[in-house]
Amino acid sequence: MSLPPGFLDELRTRSSLSQVVGRKVVWDARKSNQGKGDMWAPCPFHQEKSASFHVDDRKGFYYCFGCHAKGDAISFVRETENVGFMEAVEILAREAGMPMPERDPQAQQKADKRTQLAEVMELAVRWFRLQLQTSGAAEARAYLERRGLDKSALERWEIGFAPDSWQGLWDALKGKDIADELILGAGLAKPSTKGGKPYDTFRGRIMFPIRDARGRAIAFGGRAMDPADKAKYLNSPETELFDKGRSLYNVRDARTAAGKGQPLLVAEGYMDVIALHGAGFEAAVAPLGTAITENQLQMLWRIAPEPIITLDGDTAGQRAAMRLIDLALPLLEAGQSLRFAMMPEGQDPDDLLKAAGPEALQKLLDNAVPMVQLMWQRETEGRVFDSPERKAALDKALREKIMLIKDPSIRSHYGQAIKDLRWQLFRARPATKRAGGMREVGARWQAPPQAPMPSTKASVLVVATGAGSTEHLREAVILAAFATCPAIVEDFESGLEAMRCADATHARLRDLLLRHAAQGESVLQERISATLGADALEILTSQRHVAIVPCVRRPGNTEMAAMTVAEELAKLEAARGLSEEIAEAVEDIGETADEAVTWRLSEAARAADRAARAAQEDTAEYDVGDNGARISRDERSALDSLLGNIKFEKTNGRDKG
Incomplete structure (x- = not known):
């Protein structure tokens, strides 16, 4: 219904804001000046002892210096009575003795x-x-x-x-x-x-x-x-x-209770709402026999910004929660979301209250999980991610869900939350032993760390000499490249995850990169400084074998950084293949010698050949100086040629003299 011009202005003029607000607050007599319409009281919108809620009766506006709530008489009625705009207008018009405009x-x-x-x-x-x-x-x-x-x-x-x-x-x-x-x-x-x-x-x-x-x-x-x-x-x-899709059971009383600060609970049926209300949870509603619709969801958000969904702890209840997540994702706004309190298996809120009382339910409500947690649970629960393909499928499924969110800020925060959960899944679980010497780490299988190899083994094994120190140097280069150019981390995430990092500092830096690179360079450096020390990056990048890397000398060049990381990761992978084949061959040698030993040794040889080719590809462009620094071979050849010419000219000069 549309209102004629001037109706709201007249309504505000006739309505005394101090009288409207006075029904909900107790004025502070020391601070208030009723003659000037300058009134103060504790804020009705948040808990406080001091009088920080100010009403200017002459101007018709209120403002809280604590929670920053502000508005006029209509907005005050809307907030405190939990009603819509037209309902608030009707309430004030009745009190002011103004007839509502006639409809057509x-x-x-x-x-x-x-x-x-x-x-x-x-x-x-x-x-x-x-x-x-x-x-x-x-x-x-x-x-x-x-x-x-x-x-x-x-x-x-x-x-x-x-x-x-x-x-x-x-x-x-x-x-x-x-x-x-x-x-x-x-x-x-x-x-x-x-x-x-x-x-x-x-x-x-x-x-x-x-x-x-x-x-x-x-x-x-x-x-x-x-x-x-x-x-x-x-x-x-x-x-x-x-209209069933636009109605909720007990919506009127729940709105009033939510306006007084009670959490808004969404149950499945009439008896659940009645049981919740009887146990003191008066802001409880229920959809009417169907899954929650978009209109009902918008109704819930008009009552409270973050309703708690108390679904039954059975398969049907979990399916309903997942459907609701898919419905809510495109509608999310800042400060407007859902939380989920799943009941114990086979119980609804009514059953739980009878079995364990209100305290048990309150504990579940206090631990209600946000939407992103339940979304993650849906995609990961009961699944094993022991291959790159399965991890990629998980990433794709989650990315598709996050892209449903229209608000860019919320979408970004969901992405970061998923990165944190992913990091916990793949990095944080303790390893457990598995047959064959493999270890289960999170949801993936990883070979155990290799012990240094004895030098008395066959000549093919001697290739591994010094492999650990070389791997450490390559890891330092890779980590420095990522730290100075975090924008490329996402492209090499699986490779970064696979880095073993025997050095504890390297391992901590790797984990920081995985968790915080997407938040930007400034945030990442703050995290690194807070965790590893203010000079951690400087120490890393000042090492001789790191300082000469072009992408470290010139930070921000993403193309150069990506090329460096891709090259070094490939070499690490080749060296790791060599080490693993050597370890398996050594294990076979310790047992009964048969054809398996020969096969292991041939595999080790092939891995060694790959590592050698990678090293040759590397030295095709660079030589290593006496101090361990890499020198461009082209530049060195040019320098040698220049020095040779100078020497030749000096020699010829002496001969002529």
């Missing part, structure tokens, strides 16, 4: 129809409640008593009973001269396909009235008493009053 005739007619339907629904609520007291409802009363609902709970939730008769409610409403179209329009009866009287929608069921945010009865939920009934729970059909 068609809209008025439609509103009148809805009002009539709501009145019929109230008659049905009263009739069902009366039927619960009859002898025919003895079994229903016994069931409700077994479920722990006493007389006060039945009154509070207006629970009733629909007798197992075809026209019980129809005849009762017709006896009050209610028109057929209103009974049918409210969804309380269905027309007969055989030309007879319409028949009741609900028969032989315990009845739960469903009310909207304004408190109007708009529908019913009926629980069948006959175990053989195909539909255990049945909701009213959709009507002009009732």
